[in-house]
Amino acid sequence: MERFLKWLLPALIVVEIVLVRGGVLTLGQAVAIVVAIEGGIALIAARQAIVAVRRFRAGRSAGVDPWTAAEDALTVFFPRVMARFLVMEPRVWACLIRWVTRRYRHGPDDFPYHSGSILGIFIVVILFTTPVEILLFELLIPWTWLRWVFLILAIYALVWVFGLYASLVVLPHRLESDGLRVRYGVLYETVIPRDRIIGIEEEQRKVPGGREGLIFPDGETGVAYLSIGGRTHLRIEVAEPVQFLTLTGPSRPIDVLNLAANHADRLSAALRERLPTLSRDDRGPGALPAA
Template identity: 35%
Template sequence: MPSNIGTNLKTSLKMGPYLLKWIFQRLKIGPGEYSYHQRSAAMAMTFILIFVVPASIWLLSLMLPWAWVTWVLSLWAVYGLYRVMGLYASMVGLPHKLDESCLLVRYSFLVSGCIPYDSIESVELSREGWGQGGDGLKLDLEEPIAYLNVGSANSIKIGLRNPVTLEAEGMPTPPVSTIFIHADHPDLLVDALQQRLGMAPEV
């Protein structure tokens, strides 16, 4: 239990800077960066809860005769809103990136991986990995394949000549030889990565 509380507290603290930058519109996509957040459940939940949470707190204050219960439930609701908004803001602030030596793939700060360019054998638009369900990292260790789903979908298939490991919540995953990721504009990311690798573009 204490370790779970510590992990949740650490995760919550990491969300703070991204949330502040998002609120004050300081999160911008730079050169070589590719967003993936637009299909995320966190995006929809953020804008729903922004309206629902204040209304819920107001209704609780009218319905409950115990002020302390209203305060506890209100704080819990605000914390839930903070977590959802923080997750979404970190997805906006940590896009995929064509780095100097690798393709940096991400899902918020929860999952990341630096895929060396010389380990990439193929990259293509693909819906082959659809239907995994949910957001975040899914592993199929029999293949082995990693799916970085956003909105239960992914749009790019990356085949590797050398298996790589990803990092999930600070821990390395088993090596994988195929990675499916999502991007809001997958064609742009695929084209840019193929050019970086010297591959012929898809027809």
């Protein structure tokens, strides 16, 4: 029923457009059907809005962060992927505002990872290239309205890249009571439960291809890299697979995660101090105990 109602609202809107624009009905019939459809849409929207508010409040009461709770609430109206995109937009802007106004503070359980990010270099590049692009728009495009469209798109893209980099800064890895929350800004996130971690190793690795973000290398089943600047600094092995939340849904199952962190030694020490699955003898720096 939930899935049916989720798709019924956009379906009714499409039917309304077809009936009104297609001209297949008389004016009286079209008006009557449109009124009936509008009434149905209003009833369905009201019912879905109530469910969405209840779902948001339930998520917040359960300790879920506001953005995840909002995404869950929007799934009442939209498929999960669309809901995630709708929430990401204001979240990026919120990260940008926090970064610009310095309204964030990394506590002892926060572990930044953004140093050396390719996005930082990319921002410097586009700061120089964007004015050139805007000048070319003015010189090469004869239509004023189209120049304005490209100008708005260029500025929006610039701001969005700044917002994405800001999310790397203000959303660090975080050691929580139930495990380690691992993130790459607003794009990728997962929580590795403490009782699943069976091995930690401080080890710098170069990511195949030198890429940044969440990488699944060919030929390495269950292995993933969450890299910054094409490198990782910490290797975490888990007893049961974990998955990242990505833009399009859950990632592949991961048994070994190679993770980037600004201070991998501090993160490793903090993890070892709190891990119930590692014996006291295995908590020396750089040791990776057997599963």
